[in-house]
Amino acid sequence: MSKTIKTILILVAVTLVGYLLYSKIFKNDAQDPAISGGGPMAQKVAVDVYVVSPSAFQNKISTTGTVLPNEEVELRSEVAGKVTNIQFTEGSRVRKGQLLLTVNAQEMQAQLQKLQSNQKLYRDMEQRQRTLLEKDYISRQEYDQVSNQLATATADIQALKASLAKAYIRAPFDGVIGLRQVSEGSYVSANTPIAQIVDISPVKVEFSIPGRYSQMVKKGDKITFTSEGSPTEYEATIYATQPIIDPATRTMQVRAIYDNKNEEVKPGAFVKVNLGLKEVEEAILIPTESIIPEATGHKVFLAKGGKAVPQMIKIGQRSETMIQVLEGLAPGDTIIQSGVLQARPGADLTIRKVKNGK
Known part of the structure; x- marks a missing residue:
């Protein structure tokens, strides 16, 4: 056997042994999850x-809401004219019926005095005509003419008094009056804002709940709420619900009332509301x-x-x-x-x- 053939045979044998060793190692590795990375x-x-x-579990609704004043109104004058007197201090408490502002009413007062004088005249004439009518000195028609004049004068006085009362702007309810928008000497009309009055004791909390809970919420139920920026939790009582479910949002509006005796909760505040439902x-x-x-x-x-x-x-x-x-x-x-x-x-x-x- 030549030297070349021997060399070839040796190379073939080495290759075969190497292949067998490689196959055995690869097979063992593939069967080992730690090496093969077989996954979870x-x-x-x-x-x-x-x-x-x-x-036990109490079903709760957590939602957000807004604080509303108990009552709120923006004061405006029903008659046009010059402001002649302001009788309130900004930010102060006012009582229902308290005089706050007067619009110039001199012309109406002069007209009222004139009508009252005419009324007195017509009343005296009516009394004289009544006496004459009782004695048949005048006709019924003559008496009725004077009587109608007296009635007309009386009606004109009542109408003017109603208009004159509008020149005196009074507080419609107890509350706190806000910032003044006019000064003495200003000309105001029905479109001129004067000031805002709000009643903030108590306050209302308005929020919405999913419509599917509408049958579970009733008047008298309690809620708790926290105002934005404060950790204090308050308790309020539901006093009214909207009788319909909003078809756009599928929610129902609810209002609760909180006494707010210390006036710490301000209208307009954003609040987080928790409403407890039936306990399971x-x-x-x-x-x-x-x-x-x-x-x-x-x-x-x-x-x-x-x-x-x-x-x-x-x-x-x-x-x-x-x-x-x-x-x-x-x-x-x-x-x-x-x-x-x-x-x-x-x-x-x-x-x-x-x-x-x-």
């Missing part, structure tokens, strides 16, 4: 679980982090036989940490609470901690 199905997922049990004695509650939102609803993973089993659920109300489950779970079910994002259907589980819902 090839490894156990470490999770914390939560055992479902029924507990045996509700299914689970931690919010155990729920996976999906396009078709919500899902959790059950821990059954050491494996992850997906389960669709229907949710209800929620608190800060818990959420009510209306359908899909039963007492005694064990759900994955922590590690839910690593779980896959059928994945093997290693349970680290068990928490009971009771």
